[in-house]
Amino acid sequence: MPHNDYCQGIFLTHLPSLVLEKILLYLSYDQIAQIRQVSRLFDFTCRSLLNQGFRAAERFHAKCLKEVRIKLPRRESARRSHRLARHCDILTAIETRISLLGMTFLKYVDLDLCCFIPGRVVDEIFSVLKCIQKKENPPRGYEILQELRDISSMAMEYFDEKIVPTLNASLPISPLQFGSTGFSLNLQDQTSPSTPAGLQPRCLAALSEPPRSCSRSLVTDEDMKARSSKKLSKKSTVVINCLKRKAKAYKGTVAAQNKKIVELDRRIDQQDEVIHHQNTRMAEQEEKLVEMSS
Numbered sequence: 001m002p003h004n005d006y007c008q009g010i011f012l013t014h015l016p017s018l019v020l021e022k023i024l025l026y027l028s029y030d031q032i033a034q035i036r037q038v039s040r041l042f043d044f045t046c047r048s049l050l051n052q053g054f055r056a057a058e059r060f061h062a063k064c065l066k067e068v069r070i071k072l073p074r075r076e077s078a079r080r081s082h083r084l085a086r087h088c089d090i091l092t093a094i095e096t097r098i099s100l101l102g103m104t105f106l107k108y109v110d111l112d113l114c115c116f117i118p119g120r121v122v123d124e125i126f127s128v129l130k131c132i133q134k135k136e137n138p139p140r141g142y143e144i145l146q147e148l149r150d151i152s153s154m155a156m157e158y159f160d161e162k163i164v165p166t167l168n169a170s171l172p173i174s175p176l177q178f179g180s181t182g183f184s185l186n187l188q189d190q191t192s193p194s195t196p197a198g199l200q201p202r203c204l205a206a207l208s209e210p211p212r213s214c215s216r217s218l219v220t221d222e223d224m225k226a227r228s229s230k231k232l233s234k235k236s237t238v239v240i241n242c243l244k245r246k247a248k249a250y251k252g253t254v255a256a257q258n259k260k261i262v263e264l265d266r267r268i269d270q271q272d273e274v275i276h277h278q279n280t281r282m283a284e285q286e287e288k289l290v291e292m293s294s
Contacts, residue, residue, distance in 0.1 A: 020045055029119030029120070029122040030123050033046065033117060033119030050119055051109055053122040054116040058098055058102075065092075086137075090128070090144060094148070101155075105117070113167045114163065120151055121152050121155055124152075131144065140272060142272055156258075
């Protein structure tokens with residue numbers, strides 16, 4: 001092999017897809033999301049890795065939550081004073097955040113119209129989960145989840161306002177609309193004069209009849225089928241419009257529920273902070289009482 005060819009090495013784009021994925025997994029998901037602009041191959045590979053990353057974050061969170069809940073006592077009053085109570089609260093808040101992200105992105109991800117775009121959110125989810133796993137006494141919920149809530153809220157708002165309108169234009173045709181169109185096309189193919197197989201039984205049955213009656217029967221059949229196809233198209237249009245109105249109403253309801261959930265998360269954080277201050281004051285009062293009694 002010549003020295004120049006050896007020095008050129010192997011391009012990343014010439015590697016098998018599995019090898020390229022293994023190499024890219026050494027990067028953070030935020031970096032993976034940014035290098036999608038390099039080429040079509042990188043875009044295709046990074047889209048797959050981002051989707052896999054969000055699914056992996058879901059599974060890792062479910063595993064952590066299951067391990068913590070197994071160790072917690074069944075009595076609710078005993079759970080609040082348990083050493084893993086803060087772990088459970090943080091994991092529950094992450095579960096709510098993951099469900100919001102899933103409702104926002106996964107509809108379009110499953111249709112292969114886009115990928116899970118915010119790679120930084122996946123990095124932050126893994127960072128918080130690993131912190132909870134390693135530390136016996138993690139920070140308070142509103143402190144450790146502040147960054148995750150901020151970047152995930154910004155990602156969902158940007159996706160809904162800027163990207164969803166362009167994706168809605170690429171949504172696949174409704175099955176009802178496609179079915180009615182396909183049915184009318186089949187009718188036209190059967191009655192077209194260029195298909196002798198469709199006309200052969202009718203002509204054989206009409207050999208004893210005059211040619212005019214045969215032509216009139218063909219015309220009336222075409223008219224009847226055209227009218228039936230028009231009726232089907234009208235009915236399908238009405239059904240599709242009704243489904244669109246319902247989908248729009250459901251979308252508005254989901255958006256309102258998402259806003260309520262975000263507001264409830266904020267209130268929960270405030271209540272956690274108040275409870276922490278109250279516990280601190282109670283500890284100080286107990287220490288003073290012990291000093292006075294001694």
